[in-house]
Amino acid sequence: MEAELAALVRLAASTVVGAMATAGWESAQRAVGELWRRVHPERADTVVAELGEARADVLAAREQGDERAERELVVAWQARLRRLLAADPELAPELRRITDELLPLTGEAGPPADGTRLTANASGRSRVTMAGRDINITKG
Template sequence: MAMDPIAASAATALVGAMTSEAWQQIRTAFVDWWRRARPDDADRVNAELDESQRRLDEDRTTEAALVSTWQDRLESLLSENRALADQLSHLAEMAEQAKRDSPRVRNETGDRTGTLEQNAEASGQSRVYQAGRDQHIHES
């Protein structure tokens, strides 16, 4: 079977969203979509998505394998019902947006969400104070 670009895009976005703060919302939307397409498989797909997300959290090197697995499943579903392609494209866009909006950043205190980029330039007698969270400066 030739690679379906919609399935490839959706699988990439789906797995990418597994590390976002919006994952539960994306998973629910995806399972609801699957339930309309193949009602008998929806509960199994829901459990498999949870397992995929758990595996990805434990080992980021599994991402490519998970994308391939979900791409195969999506291609199979689209080959049975091509009318689902537009809905799948919409889900992929939603997942991509969620990934862009809220990536998960790990640190020593646990999961934190968001991104932070700070740039500063000081010259002469100037000072720059930057913080990713609370900052208290006491000067007299």
């Protein structure tokens, strides 16, 4: 489950930062602010203001073609979201819902609809066979 939460946090941070550069950035700001209000209400207004500042940074980074600056913002928000979920793991379904709502705004592809993701690394004379479901292998 830990790996699943880590993947959710990575996707959520990337989605929130990506949404900052869209017309729907206020939805991202509002949704993230609501998460903070549930766990740390005393910090929520500060987080909302920082999202606005981060938006300015994202827009500037995209204008200048500075992918590194945008990646750094994703890492920063990833750390914040990780700490938020550590404080209240029950927020995971809500963070997933928010991410699903914001992802179309970013123009990026999300995880596969069925949740299946296969990754393999092979070297030398290795052979990798992967299947998300049925597979038939015949040698001819």
